[in-house]
Amino acid sequence: MGFKERSAERRSRMVAHRAANFEEAEAWDLDFWQSQSPEQRLSALAAIRRDVEKVLQTRKFRREPSRRGK
Numbered sequence: 001m002g003f004k005e006r007s008a009e010r011r012s013r014m015v016a017h018r019a020a021n022f023e024e025a026e027a028w029d030l031d032f033w034q035s036q037s038p039e040q041r042l043s044a045l046a047a048i049r050r051d052v053e054k055v056l057q058t059r060k061f062r063r064e065p066s067r068r069g070k
Helices: 003-013 022-035 038-063
Strands: none
Touching: none
């Protein structure tokens, strides 16, 4: 599957909503996640966890002092 096919498939799965306020956003979010299967929720959680780990690793790498010049 090429880039264009993957992009089209991903777009077909995207779900979006524009809420008028926080309460509406929370209600929509709850409805959305309750409509997902346990496998889909777990998969989303795992993807978020991987993304967080990448961010933390990047931050850790940037904080380490440079070893150049030693």
